[in-house]
Amino acid sequence: MSENGTFKPVIVGFLCNWCSYRAADLAGTSRMGYPATLRDIRIMCTGRLDPTFVLRALEKGADGVLIMGCHPGQCHYQEGNYKAIRRFALLKRTLRQFGIEEERVQLHWASAAEGVEFAKTVAKMTEEITALGPLEWSRNWPNEDPHIYAEEAAHE
Amino acid sequence: MSKPKLALYWASSCGGCEIAVLGLHEKILDVAEAFDIVFWPCVMDFKYEDVEAMEDGEIDVCLFNGAIRNDENAHLAHLLRRKSKVMVAFGSCAFGGSMPGLANFNDREQMFNYIYHDSPSTDNPDGIVPQQRTDMPEGELVLPNFWNTVKTLAQVVPVDYYLPGCPPEASSIETAVTAIVSGELPPPGSVIGPDITVCDECPREKHEKKISRFYRPQEIIPDPDTCLLEQGLFCAGIATRSGCGARCPQVGVGCRGCYGPNEGVYDHGAKIMTGIASVLDADTPEEVEAILDTLPDPAGYFYRFHMPDSLLRRTARTNGKKLLASEQVAASEL
Numbered sequence A: 001m002s003e004n005g006t007f008k009p010v011i012v013g014f015l016c017n018w019c020s021y022r023a024a025d026l027a028g029t030s031r032m033g034y035p036a037t038l039r040d041i042r043i044m045c046t047g048r049l050d051p052t053f054v055l056r057a058l059e060k061g062a063d064g065v066l067i068m069g070c071h072p073g074q075c076h077y078q079e080g081n082y083k084a085i086r087r088f089a090l091l092k093r094t095l096r097q098f099g100i101e102e103e104r105v106q107l108h109w110a111s112a113a114e115g116v117e118f119a120k121t122v123a124k125m126t127e128e129i130t131a132l133g134p135l136e137w138s139r140n141w142p143n144e145d146p147h148i149y150a151e152e153a154a155h156e
Numbered sequence B: 001m002s003k004p005k006l007a008l009y010w011a012s013s014c015g016g017c018e019i020a021v022l023g024l025h026e027k028i029l030d031v032a033e034a035f036d037i038v039f040w041p042c043v044m045d046f047k048y049e050d051v052e053a054m055e056d057g058e059i060d061v062c063l064f065n066g067a068i069r070n071d072e073n074a075h076l077a078h079l080l081r082r083k084s085k086v087m088v089a090f091g092s093c094a095f096g097g098s099m100p101g102l103a104n105f106n107d108r109e110q111m112f113n114y115i116y117h118d119s120p121s122t123d124n125p126d127g128i129v130p131q132q133r134t135d136m137p138e139g140e141l142v143l144p145n146f147w148n149t150v151k152t153l154a155q156v157v158p159v160d161y162y163l164p165g166c167p168p169e170a171s172s173i174e175t176a177v178t179a180i181v182s183g184e185l186p187p188p189g190s191v192i193g194p195d196i197t198v199c200d201e202c203p204r205e206k207h208e209k210k211i212s213r214f215y216r217p218q219e220i221i222p223d224p225d226t227c228l229l230e231q232g233l234f235c236a237g238i239a240t241r242s243g244c245g246a247r248c249p250q251v252g253v254g255c256r257g258c259y260g261p262n263e264g265v266y267d268h269g270a271k272i273m274t275g276i277a278s279v280l281d282a283d284t285p286e287e288v289e290a291i292l293d294t295l296p297d298p299a300g301y302f303y304r305f306h307m308p309d310s311l312l313r314r315t316a317r318t319n320g321k322k323l324l325a326s327e328q329v330a331a332s333e334l
């Protein structure tokens, strides 16, 4: 949430070092405007992306996760992004079963020259998640243990 | 010297863990020899008051099986924690939530509707459902509140050791009991057992894995010597702790994942997911999707034993409508 009460999503980005992270740099050095919703984390390759990273981001309060890497066929480790495609498909099906909207976790490609693409992707995803509203995952399991209530009450 | 005191309890569980203890056969006599059993409701007549009357820390070891899904389970978890020096989460339910934990794919209301109204075998013309409180001439009857979200033991009270398995193999129980008796315990918070995967113990031959579809167990008769996953049968052995001796794959059934994740893993399902994704023989999203169409209920496969213990713990509350925490509690009162 921003100060004035309007919802501004937090998107965690996992960007591969060789293409998409450079696309982000290019967007920055070319002073392209895009929403300040992305918290980017550099990974060496989308092949390094363990689904655990995505789940942990959502669990810790992210409203969405954006994974970006080199275009298929252009991965600097040759096969990393194909691995990402397979994992992502399985992760997406799993998240659907958890009741998490498809737009919240996305996989895109941007080469080091595609600063514009990068900025557009972030802007579009920000729009989509703003429309969905906050995820606030931990609200799904409020504390039901009466003992802990009692302990908390005793502390107050 | 007096014998150390042992307590065994079952919370939300099937009773299989109790059978597993009895499955020690004559070794059970060694347990009875080494310990003074002070609480074991499944086998001997004890009352909760007997435990309440004990000093704090009076019990040396408590083997606690079962997940926590209602107020009574939680009450006993807190009580036994207070009375016990060493608390062991015994079996997959106490460790990761296991079968009861699959309830976290639903809301309590959804489950109750299905069980008491909609399931094909339900005959309930008067729509009778259990009430938490019922007034009777003799006084008020109270059932423990049934939670919306199943928890693991460690999500409710601090746990010293974990003994995985659904149920734990006799050899795993022996290892644990021996460690406790000899006092040669690993650092608190550890899982008692080796940190290897089921594949390490599985004698099936492994080659490069590339599969173009999944098969359900009833669809093929697998080759007896080759890795099951290579034959398209779902097997969680690639990302599951062993200690079981790879018993399931040896009889042609893919590992279900009951011993849970290996050391340092945050989310068992995510690791199985990664392993399974890496064997798909596909490069484009379309090819991948076509293969995955042959794997129904992936989340059920990945989180079969560790749903409450996973990073997300449960599915989103119904209809995407999010209630405030306080409203949720109120709504969950029957």
Ligand code: FES
Residues within 6 Å of the ligand: A016, A017, A018, A019, A020, A044, A045, A046, A047, A069, A070, A074, A075, A076, A077, A078, A080, A081
């Ligand atoms: S290096 Fe960019 S996706 Fe592999």
